[in-house]
Amino acid sequence: MKPLLLTLGEPGGIGPDCIIRAYKNRPELFDHIIIVTPGLWMEQRATQIDIPTVIFEFSTLNSAIQAKATGLRCWNPVPSHIATGPVVMGKTSQMTAMAVICCIQTAAESCLARHAAGMITGPIEKAVLRSAGFNFPGHTEFLAHLSRQPQAEAETDFVMMLASASLRVALLTTHLAIKHVPETISMQATIDCIRIVQRDLIHRFGIPKPRLALCGLNPHAGEQGHFGREEIEILMPAAESARLDGIDVTDPLPADTAFSATNRHNFDAIICCYHDQALIPIKAISFGESVNVTLGLPFIRTSVDHGTALDLAGSEDVSYSSLVEAIEMAITMAQKASS
Numbered sequence: 001m002k003p004l005l006l007t008l009g010e011p012g013g014i015g016p017d018c019i020i021r022a023y024k025n026r027p028e029l030f031d032h033i034i035i036v037t038p039g040l041w042m043e044q045r046a047t048q049i050d051i052p053t054v055i056f057e058f059s060t061l062n063s064a065i066q067a068k069a070t071g072l073r074c075w076n077p078v079p080s081h082i083a084t085g086p087v088v089m090g091k092t093s094q095m096t097a098m099a100v101i102c103c104i105q106t107a108a109e110s111c112l113a114r115h116a117a118g119m120i121t122g123p124i125e126k127a128v129l130r131s132a133g134f135n136f137p138g139h140t141e142f143l144a145h146l147s148r149q150p151q152a153e154a155e156t157d158f159v160m161m162l163a164s165a166s167l168r169v170a171l172l173t174t175h176l177a178i179k180h181v182p183e184t185i186s187m188q189a190t191i192d193c194i195r196i197v198q199r200d201l202i203h204r205f206g207i208p209k210p211r212l213a214l215c216g217l218n219p220h221a222g223e224q225g226h227f228g229r230e231e232i233e234i235l236m237p238a239a240e241s242a243r244l245d246g247i248d249v250t251d252p253l254p255a256d257t258a259f260s261a262t263n264r265h266n267f268d269a270i271i272c273c274y275h276d277q278a279l280i281p282i283k284a285i286s287f288g289e290s291v292n293v294t295l296g297l298p299f300i301r302t303s304v305d306h307g308t309a310l311d312l313a314g315s316e317d318v319s320y321s322s323l324v325e326a327i328e329m330a331i332t333m334a335q336k337a338s339s
């Protein structure tokens, strides 16, 4: 199996804690993992939280792959003209923003070049990266941009999904002001999203015949047009078109009941119209046990379900459980892809 690349995200946040604590408790998970980061970021945190950790830094991916895994293997791709510090635990800094972006971009380009099977990402502080000139709302949109072919025609070619043992949610729109959601949801984008979810549930998750639910945008899924017409004009025709292609997807369901225990059991994924419609239920049910997966990419990408949690950086209260889930999911997907 090719290696999986792990980026730690914001170095002042809990990304380094999660990796060090996961490695201490589950070292075997890291047999296939190369961390894309300056080694110093990891060494500093290991010292600060007093967890002795053997950390190796390599200047090329190949040398990191060749090395025997007797510690955490870090590949530092950051050129010397890009600042990598200082890193202050619990604080973000513009000084490290370009290095954070460089690590994510290098990991993605290695996946696209087929040098790695996929990537797992730690949390970034989105506002800090934006202030440093990063023109994307998050990893998801950045990775989709890097992967996009110039002649691509689909309106939507990626989907954010959060997945746990009890629920999978997929998003029609991602990081967007709520006032722009209605104008962004189109029939073609909905059809594209449904197709991507169906395809990746089969190929990445090994579900032969996915059953999909689609949520309405408006209360009561529009109440037959009385509370909004997006269901009648966009979502129902999109679902109908997908069904004609053989996809098992519902007409838009009222979102308030879409997440009942019965529906969670009956559907392999629930497709939601906007970020919080999807993330509130899954974080209420499975925070710390769910994984953020990007569907539609030409490589595997999983991520933790939480943010940078600056308030907890360096603390014993940091939970690394979502990172473990994200690593395990990426390994399972990579094994499936290479079998």
Ligand SMILES: NC(=O)C1=CN([C@@H]2O[C@H](COP(=O)(O)OP(=O)(O)OC[C@H]3O[C@@H](n4cnc5c(N)ncnc54)[C@H](O)[C@@H]3O)[C@@H](O)[C@H]2O)C=CC1
Pocket: 009, 014, 122, 123, 124, 125, 126, 127, 139, 292, 303, 304, 305, 306, 307, 308, 309, 310, 311, 312, 317, 318, 319, 320
């Ligand atoms: N994948 C990514 O890169 C993500 C990045 N973010 C970014 O993170 C920053 C902070 O976002 P918030 O909304 O405050 O979410 P957050 O997830 O960082 O924190 C929310 C609450 O959960 C707690 N928490 C989070 N992770 C935890 C863990 N592993 N163990 C124990 N407690 C944990 C925090 O202490 C806080 O009380 C923002 O800049 C946001 O954009 C948020 C979500 C995902």
Ligand SMILES: NCC(=O)COP(=O)(O)O
Pocket: 124, 137, 138, 139, 140, 141, 279, 292, 303
């Ligand atoms: N709320 C989920 C989230 O912000 C994840 O974003 P991304 O960085 O994985 O695109």
